[in-house]
Amino acid sequence: MYSLLQQLFCLSLLCLSLIVNAASTTVHNASLHDHTRQHPRQWDGRARVGNVPYGSTIWTCSVPGTVALTFDDGPSAFTPGILDLLAxxxxxxxxxxxGDNYGRGRIDDASSPWPxxxxxxHAAGHQIGSHGWRHVDLNYASSETRFEELLRLEQGLLTVLGFYPTYFRxxxxxxxxxxxxxxxxxxAYHVVNFxxxxxxxxxDSPDAIGVSMDIFASAVGWNPAGSSYIVLSHDVYAQTAETLVPFMLETLADRxxxxxxxxxxxxxxxxxxxxS
Structure with missing residues (x-):
C-alpha cells in the first residue's frame, strides 16, 4: 500500500509528464504564436524597399507589353507539367x-515532393509568392489568424528555400x-490581385475549359505597347495544366x-x- 506522500509524489510526476508531452507537441509553433500576439507596429522594422507599394492592392502591371501569368493554390501534381511548358x-x-492546402500535406515536408x-x-527563374498557409478568407479572419497564416508560411519557406516572399495574394x-x-x-507585403x-x-473539364480560353483571349488585347496584364489561374487543375496554359502561352507569343x-x-x- 502506497503512503499518501508516495501517492502525491506519483501524481506530481504524472502531471509533470503530461505537461512536458503537451509542450513538446506545440513547441514548434510557440515562436509563431508569440509573433502573432505582437502589435502590428512591432513589425515596422521589416525593410520596405523599391517603388512597389506595400499594403495596398495591386491590380495590373506597370510595364507595358508584359503579362504576368500567376498560379494560385499549389504546388500540386500538375505543377511540374506547367513548369515544363513555361520552359x-x-x-x-x-x-x-x-503551405498546406487541399489535403496535399505541408510544403516543408521533406518526405513529400513539394520542397x-x-x-x-525558383531555380527556373519563376517568382514565388505567398498565398497563406491554408486558404483562409482573410476578410473574415482575425488579425491573429492573418498573422498566423502569413508567418507560418514564412517559416515553411525558410525551411525550404532559406528566404520567403514579399509578395502576397x-x-x-x-x-x-x-x-x-x-x-x-x-x-510589409505587396498585395497582388489581377x-x-x-x-x-x-x-475544369474538357468540355468546359474552352470558356476560360475565351475569357483569356477576349481580355488580352493586341497592343503590347499600350497594355499589360496580371492573369489569375491555378496550378491545381488538370485542364489548366493540359489545355489552358499552352493556349495562353501561344496566344501571348502571337500577340x-x-x-x-x-x-x-x-x-x-x-x-x-x-x-530572410
Whole structure:
C-alpha cells in the first residue's frame, strides 16, 4: 500500500509528464504564436524597399507589353507539367503557394515532393509568392489568424528555400475588410490581385475549359505597347495544366507580349522579391 506522500509524489510526476508531452507537441509553433500576439507596429522594422507599394492592392502591371501569368493554390501534381511548358516557351510566371492546402500535406515536408518542386520553381527563374498557409478568407479572419497564416508560411519557406516572399495574394482575392490591408502593410507585403480572371476553377473539364480560353483571349488585347496584364489561374487543375496554359502561352507569343513575373511586370528588381 502506497503512503499518501508516495501517492502525491506519483501524481506530481504524472502531471509533470503530461505537461512536458503537451509542450513538446506545440513547441514548434510557440515562436509563431508569440509573433502573432505582437502589435502590428512591432513589425515596422521589416525593410520596405523599391517603388512597389506595400499594403495596398495591386491590380495590373506597370510595364507595358508584359503579362504576368500567376498560379494560385499549389504546388500540386500538375505543377511540374506547367513548369515544363513555361520552359518550352521561355516564359516566366509567379506561383502564389500555400503551405498546406487541399489535403496535399505541408510544403516543408521533406518526405513529400513539394520542397523540391518549390526549389525547382525558383531555380527556373519563376517568382514565388505567398498565398497563406491554408486558404483562409482573410476578410473574415482575425488579425491573429492573418498573422498566423502569413508567418507560418514564412517559416515553411525558410525551411525550404532559406528566404520567403514579399509578395502576397489573398485567397479568393479578398482583403478589403477593415484592418486586413493594414495587417499586411504591417508585415510589409505587396498585395497582388489581377485584372484577368480565367475562372479556370469553374471550368475544369474538357468540355468546359474552352470558356476560360475565351475569357483569356477576349481580355488580352493586341497592343503590347499600350497594355499589360496580371492573369489569375491555378496550378491545381488538370485542364489548366493540359489545355489552358499552352493556349495562353501561344496566344501571348502571337500577340507580342513578354511573359514575366509579377515583380518584373511591376519594375521591381529581383532582390526585392524576398527577405530572410
Amino acid at each position: 518550352q516557351h521561355d516564359a516566366k510566371a509567379t506561383f502564389f503557394v500555400n 523540391a518542386l518549390v526549389r525547382r520553381m 489573398p485567397p479568393f482575392g479578398a482583403c478589403d475588410a477593415a484592418g486586413c490591408l493594414g495587417d499586411l502593410a504591417a508585415l 485584372n484577368v480572371d480565367t475562372k479556370d476553377y469553374e471550368h 507580342g507580349f513578354r511573359m514575366v513575373t509579377v515583380g518584373e511586370c511591376l519594375g521591381d528588381p529581383v532582390e526585392n522579391w524576398y527577405r
